[in-house]
Amino acid sequence: MLMPAIEVNNLSKTYRVYRKREGLMASITGLFHREYSEVHAVEKVGFQIEKGEMVAFLGPNGAGKTTTLKLLSGLIFPTSGDAKVLGYTPWERHNDYRRRFSLVMGQKNQLWWDLPAQESFRLHKEIYRIDNKTFDNRVEELTELLEVKKLVGQPVRELSLGERMRMELIAALLHGPEVLLLDEPTIGLDVVSQRRVQEFLRYYQQERKITVVLTSHYMKDVEALCSRAIIINGGKVKHDGPLVEILDRFSKYKIIDLLFAGTEIPAGLERYGTIQESTPPRVKLQVPRNKIPEILTNLLSQYTIEDVGVQERPLEEVIAELFTSDRDSDEPSVLPEESPV
Numbered sequence: 001m002l003m004p005a006i007e008v009n010n011l012s013k014t015y016r017v018y019r020k021r022e023g024l025m026a027s028i029t030g031l032f033h034r035e036y037s038e039v040h041a042v043e044k045v046g047f048q049i050e051k052g053e054m055v056a057f058l059g060p061n062g063a064g065k066t067t068t069l070k071l072l073s074g075l076i077f078p079t080s081g082d083a084k085v086l087g088y089t090p091w092e093r094h095n096d097y098r099r100r101f102s103l104v105m106g107q108k109n110q111l112w113w114d115l116p117a118q119e120s121f122r123l124h125k126e127i128y129r130i131d132n133k134t135f136d137n138r139v140e141e142l143t144e145l146l147e148v149k150k151l152v153g154q155p156v157r158e159l160s161l162g163e164r165m166r167m168e169l170i171a172a173l174l175h176g177p178e179v180l181l182l183d184e185p186t187i188g189l190d191v192v193s194q195r196r197v198q199e200f201l202r203y204y205q206q207e208r209k210i211t212v213v214l215t216s217h218y219m220k221d222v223e224a225l226c227s228r229a230i231i232i233n234g235g236k237v238k239h240d241g242p243l244v245e246i247l248d249r250f251s252k253y254k255i256i257d258l259l260f261a262g263t264e265i266p267a268g269l270e271r272y273g274t275i276q277e278s279t280p281p282r283v284k285l286q287v288p289r290n291k292i293p294e295i296l297t298n299l300l301s302q303y304t305i306e307d308v309g310v311q312e313r314p315l316e317e318v319i320a321e322l323f324t325s326d327r328d329s330d331e332p333s334v335l336p337e338e339s340p341v
């Protein structure tokens with residue numbers, strides 16, 4: 001039987017944080033009687049990721065994404081539960097495991113700031129004991145694909161954020177990891193660099209069939225790269241499935257795109273839904289998805305319509321709405337408003 005690349009069962013991480021009390025007396029008392037509170041960063045999380053899958057790990061700020069990736073990298077120990085990546089328990093920090101995965105954190109640098117990237121690459125070569133030929137081939141291929149060949153000799157601090165991120169990716173891939181954990185790899189990048197990183201990741205993943213877990217607040221990354229998403233909120237998995245299912249399950253609305261005959265938009269369309277965009281004679285109406293047949297029948301019988309289309313709302317909006325939901329509730333807090341038809 002095939003083993004999943006990543007298998008997580010009932011994984012929890014609780015941080016104990018010191019609660020500082022207000023006022024001088026309280027501070028003095030606090031020196032002797034420290035009060036702690038617990039943060040359940042990850043709570044009984046479970047999922048499986050097959051080899052060669054590229055999965056988005058989504059959630060609002062503080063949901064537990066980075067903590068999960070740190071656990072899977074063996075950087076921290078869990079409070080309870082179990083995880084296996086390529087058959088290894090990450091926090092046992094097996095040397096063989098270290099050579100088979102990589103973690104890239106968009107907010108942290110691995111490269112030496114004052115040295116050219118190629119020096120950091122050489123350091124990785126030694127750490128991971130990559131042979132000369134493999135190393136040269138990989139540097140050549142990756143710098144070519146990411147279009148940074150001319151920049152490898154320049155001190156990293158002189159590079160733009162986008163160039164630096166591309167160098168970070170190269171460093172992370174030099175040892176040919178089978179599992180790649182990406183924490184916000186496009187954070188802060190301009191649109192062009194974001195797209196370049198996305199295109200590279202898509203190409204590289206398809207070529208090598210590596211397993212990728214990606215966290216990103218940028219839905220364009222997710223749509224471009226992943227077909228499955230695990231949504232985590234308040235340390236718990238709230239949804240796990242195809243991206244399209246998220247739209248289905250969590251979006252209570254769809255968009256009707258209408259092109260009216262003539263040059264005008266008829267008055268009173270608000271009674272069917274919310275006008276999202278109006279460029280006469282075209283209008284986009286956001287309507288409750290369960291009322292679409294009814295609304296369409298009404299519109300078509302009342303007006304002369306040249307063209308009509310029904311679209312899903314942008315994933316970005318649906319996820320944002322979902323993230324505003326209460327930490328412990330299973331449903332998004334935004335419920336569809338009743339709109340008279």
Ligand SMILES: Nc1ncnc2c1ncn2[C@@H]1O[C@H](COP(=O)(O)OP(=O)(O)OP(=O)(O)O)[C@@H](O)[C@H]1O
Nearest residue numbers: 015017039041059060061062063064065066067068
């Ligand atoms: N070292 C730590 N000590 C105490 N609490 C922590 C620590 N690391 C994380 N936390 C807390 O655990 C929770 C989950 O944090 P985590 O960084 O995993 O979230 P995240 O989903 O990655 O968020 P973001 O999208 O903002 O990066 C948060 O409430 C955070 O404050």
